[in-house]
Each structure stands twice: as C-alpha cells, then as structure tokens.
Amino acid sequence: MGEELANNQEEIKINVKSNNKSGFYYSFLTLVLLFCLIQIGFGAILNISKTISYRAKISTLTKIRDSAEHRNQDLKQDIKLFSATSSLEGIARNNLKMAGEDEVLVIINQPQPEVKKKKKNKLFSRKK
Numbered sequence: 455m456g457e458e459l460a461n462n463q464e465e466i467k468i469n470v471k472s473n474n475k476s477g478f479y480y481s482f483l484t485l486v487l488l489f490c491l492i493q494i495g496f497g498a499i500l501n502i503s504k505t506i507s508y509r510a511k512i513s514t515l516t517k518i519r520d521s522a523e524h525r526n527q528d529l530k531q532d533i534k535l536f537s538a539t540s541s542l543e544g545i546a547r548n549n550l551k552m553a554g555e556d557e558v559l560v561i562i563n564q565p566q567p568e569v570k571k572k573k574k575n576k577l578f579s580r581k582k
Contacts, residue, residue: 546552553559
C-alpha cells in the first residue's frame with residue numbers, strides 16, 4: 455500500500471504539472487483571442503466610419519457633377535442662341551460699336567462732370 459500511495463502521489467504531481475501547463479496555455483490562448491477580438495472590433499469601427507465619410511463625399515461629388523452638367527447644358531443652349539446671325543449682329547452693334555455695310559456709325563460722347571477734391575497736407579503746410 456505504501457508503494458501504491460507513492461505512485462498515486464507521483465501521478466497527482468504529474469497531473470498537477472500538466473494542469474498548470476494546460477492552464478497557462480489556455481490563459482495565453484484566451485489573451486490572444488481577446489487581442490484578436492479587439493483588433494476586429496477596431497477594424498470594423500474604422501471601416502464603418504470610412505464608409506460613412508466616403509458616402510458623404512460621393513453624394514457631394516454627385517451634386518457637383520449634376521450642377522456642372524446642368525451648367526454645361528445651359529452654356530450649350532447659350533452657344534446655340536449666340537450663333538444665330540441676328541444675335542451676333544446685335545452684339546456687334548451694341549457692345550463693339552460696329553456698323554454694317556453702307557451704314558455710318560455716329561458715337562456721341564457726353565462729358566461727365568468732373569469732381570475735384572482738395573487735398574490738404576498738414577505736415578507740409580506753413581502759416582506765414
């Protein structure tokens with residue numbers, strides 16, 4: 455019985471040592487798993503925030519593109535209107551002061567009243 459008791463004690467010591475080793479491994483694996491979960495959480499949060507900011511940028515750029523396309527359509531319409539002969543002639547007559555064939559252009563300039571301002575320089579004025 456003494457030998458059996460000694461063998462049982464040795465087996466218990468071996469089991470305790472293996473339990474300590476496996477407990478350490480489980481603790482280490484638990485820490486690694488927690489670290490991985492934290493990394494996944496931060497990655498998910500960053501991806502969601504980037505997705506939100508990119509969608510905001512996309513909507514802003516879409517609005518700018520739509521306004522630019524609308525302005526381009528307006529400019530194309532203006533080009534069509536200005537390319538007509540009558541509108542070009544009107545621009546030439548009114549803005550550029552041009553005359554057509556067999557026409558005489560008389561420009562009358564009206565004098566503008568002159569406004570005189572007196573400048574007083576107090577530093578250099580001397581009283582005599």
